[in-house]
Amino acid sequence: MSTASTTKDVHFSLLGPLRLSVAGRPQRLPKGKQRSLLAALLVHANQDVAVDRLTEYVWEDDPPRRPRAVLQTYVTRLRHTLAAAHPGLCTAVETTADGYRLAPPSESVDLLRFRALVAQARRHNQNQDLAAEAEVLTRALSLRSGPFLSDVRSAYIQDTVVPALTEEWLSALERRSELDVVTAAPTTELIADLRGATSTHPYRERFILLLMRALADRGRRVEALDVYASARQRFRAAFGLEPGPELRQLQVQIMRGEPPR
Template sequence: MHGPVFRVLGPLEATVNGCRVTVPAGKQRTLLATLLLGANQVVSLDELTERLWDDEPPRRPRGALHTYVTRLRQMLDRHGSGTGDLIHTSAAGYLIEVSDLDLTRFRRLVSEARTASERGDLASESDALTEGLALWRGPVLHDVRSDSLHRDVVPSLTEEHLRALDRRQEVDLALGRHARLVGELRALTARYPLHERFWRHLMLALHGCGRSAEALEAYGMASACLRDRLGVCPGPETRDLHTAILRGAPPMSARPERKV
């Protein structure tokens, strides 16, 4: 027997006793996703109502919500007797009891990375962040239809991902792992062209590999992108790095200041 496994760092997934649970699109999927994002805590009736119906709640949202919770419990029970009992009712709302959730594991690994950083163990910090980042399978809950969820919750989760990714790159640069970062950073600057730190990390990685001309080209691309899309120039750190590379400074590493 395997305990329930839930995933929110990408498409919504639920597995019970080793079998994938097919969560119907619509309100049940939104309900499960919302409960999982507040796993092991009571999610208020107001929040659940907003996530399920956005700005158009039914006349009796409490009764409609109870119906969807009942259906969700029944669906989970079909895959494992008693699994539906993971969802608890309180006067304030509903709670799902979860012991295996990718978001919880990610945050625990980020915490372990922070502890490693505090004792100066950059290799262990990189390992923990790498393990945590591997849990991300794509855009958060892109298969869940809820305007308010994607407006109010998903952006902060995406920012957690970017902070961890940025930090792991910073640590790997400090460890001299320039060559292995180049391909990853080229892909990230293409996907997040306005995230200036990714451009700076790419410049550092290229310069560290002895590819200074390409590092200067990357600066030119970053400058053009920021100017064309935001009407601004790169920040002082990026400009200083550009100047250092132009002057033929030796390869350098990012200073790994704790930010995650």
């Protein structure tokens, strides 16, 4: 019987703290370097990850004298940990020509499910089915359970992987917010959400633009222009730059009383 057919109740979480649950029950995972190793293998689930790359994830610029041997020990321990959590995971960590591969079923890893849903949303967009696109993106965004990989003590993961995951997430959130703005009258809740997004990510111009459009659509032109003025002040103070052309054009449209589309 294949691993995939025996691990339907296994779930790995990367879109939040690193977690493994079986039938809804949290399982004990290793700490320290072994946790970093597991996170690295899961980020590249179903892909070969070379020893040199894993060494970067686990030790960054300060590896042991024999990283390959130490990694082999960590992998052995990780295999025992996964097998103890679920027998179907006993062969999940595979040895490859130059490293290792963690091969869980795609549906058991939240990051893989998220990416599959985002790809499905793009197909709905190509078919001009915006309602279906919005519904699928909502499902994708609901997978987040907290700050990404917040309990993994790897500088490489925190400095490289987490920003990349955050960018994927924010792109999906921007698109979902855009659909809310363009397909229906913006609600007070949506405006509050966009204010929160611009506060958390003050230099994401897409969130600023969507907030301005939502406010203008509700007839709150002065507030929309105030959002622009505040953003312009932030950009000039931090970088000596003006907002991008889309924001500048939207400001002009709102000042003229034109529909912000």
